[in-house]
Amino acid sequence: MNASHPSVHPVEAPPLTDAANNVPRLRMKDMQGMPGTLGGLALRFCQFAFAVASLCIMATTSDFPSVTAFWFQLWGLELLCIFCVSYLVAAVGLQSLWSLTLAIVDIYALSVRRCLRNSRVVSLFTIGDGITSTLTFAAACASAGITVLIDNDLGNCAQNYCTRFETATAMAFISWFTVSPSFLLNFWSLASR
Amino acid sequence: MNASHPSVHPVEAPPLTDAANNVPRLRMKDMQGMPGTLGGLALRFCQFAFAVASLCIMATTSDFPSVTAFWFQLWGLELLCIFCVSYLVAAVGLQSLWSLTLAIVDIYALSVRRCLRNSRVVSLFTIGDGITSTLTFAAACASAGITVLIDNDLGNCAQNYCTRFETATAMAFISWFTVSPSFLLNFWSLASR
Structure with a gap:
């Protein structure tokens, strides 16, 4: 059927008007940052790097090896914040695993020059x-x-745990800043398909 | 060129495949939840209602009229958390204003039966x-x-300030849950245009 159709109608009116409607539409077939592009791979590496940096800062407490937790000082007493640490470590760990997986997929797609455009x-x-x-x-x-x-309302942090926790938080924020473009570009390419 | 091309190659792959690709595309012209629809108006009202509920819970502290702040107890001392209150109130206030504005726009669009599809x-x-x-x-x-x-790590909250703050937080979360579909649907309709 497909083979006989053009021979009967060579001018092919309906597809042409349909195609004319598609001209001003944004296609963004090779927009950098989408999966399978170099920009996408760079975004994935940034996500992975900052997530792992946040994870490492929380994990490598050389002077506090038994439990990686966040201590702060209040009127001379040191307090432990288990929740703060565990949730941040879990979220950032998941983020680093996910970004690493997609970076590997991107490298594979780039090496075999395959386009990741499957819906x-x-x-x-x-x-x-x-x-x-x-x-x-x-x-x-x-x-x-x-x-x-x-830091502001209660009092001072214990010497260097607070700075470490703040740095890890900043790394997590930067990691989120680099995930957002990936999410928006993927969603855009899904919607404009 | 386009007219002479099919006579040489009657199979005519490009226009047909382009038209075939467009068939399964989701257009969602009148999807509920987009601006100018009843579903979108309902979403806006939910956002506004929960944001205002969160704001009212923070603002109407009948037994503490001078400053609407969050108190908690630690070893018998009552502490004030200015930052927690001010940022939540500011964010939820902005959310309620924005949702109210868009609800009015939706009501106008529905009343004059005008489609809000301008890019x-x-x-x-x-x-x-x-x-x-x-x-x-x-x-x-x-x-x-x-x-x-x-609540968990430090100690008990002061009698009813903590419950009020938790309720306001929950309302803010519900408000966010109802803003997300609006954002995703708007972004989808922008991308699929």
């Missing part, structure tokens, strides 16, 4: 990006709220 | 929804982190 693959990436970015942002905001409460 | 209008709505939803979510997460820190 199911892009929707999977979009959902994953949405979930991980929401979790990372929530963890970073909760940590920032706790840091501000402890 | 600039939709992109303005999308950017506004993105900013307000991010701010509301950040405020809710920061408040939730502080509440968990105070």
Whole structure:
């Protein structure tokens, strides 16, 4: 059927008007930052790097090896904030795993010059990006709220745990900033398909 | 060139495949939840209602009229958390104003049966929804982190301030849950245009 159709109508009116409607539409077939492009790979590496940096800052407490927790001082007493640490570590760990996986997928797609434009693959990436970015942002905001409460309203932090926690929070925020473009570009390419 | 091409190659791959690609595309011209629909108006009212509920819970402290702040107890001392209150109130206030404005726009569009499909209008709505939803979510997460820190890790809250703050945080979360569909639907309609 497909082979006989053009021979009967060589001018092919309906597809032409349909194609004319498509001219001003934004297609963004090779927009940098989408999966399978060099920009997308760079975004993934940034996400992974900052998430791992946040994770490492929380994990490598050389002078406090038994439990990686956040201590702060209040009227001379040192307090432990288990929740702050565990949620941030969990969210940032998930983010780093997800970004590493997608970076590997991007490297594979670039090396075999294959275009990642399958609808199911892009929707999977979009959902994953949405979930991980929401979790990372929530963890970073909760940590920032706790840091501000402890640092400004309550009193001073214990010597270097507070700075470490603040740095890890900032890294998580930067990681979220680099996940957001991936999510929005994936969602855009899913919608404009 | 286009007219002479099919006579040489009667199979005519490009226009047909282009038209075939357009068939399964989701257009969602009248999808409920987009601006100018009844579903969109309902979403806006939910956002506004929950944001105003959160604001009212923070503002109407009948037994503490001078400053609407969040008190918690630590070893018998009552502490004030100015930051927690001010950021949540600011974010939720902005959210309620934005949702009220868009609800009025939706009511106008529904009453004159006008379709809000202008590209600039939709992109303005999308950017506004993105900013307000991010701010509301950040405020809710920061408040939730502080509440968990105070309630679980530090000690008990002062009698009813803590419950009130937790309720306001929950309302802010629900408001964010209803802003997200608006943002995603606006972004989708912007991309699929």
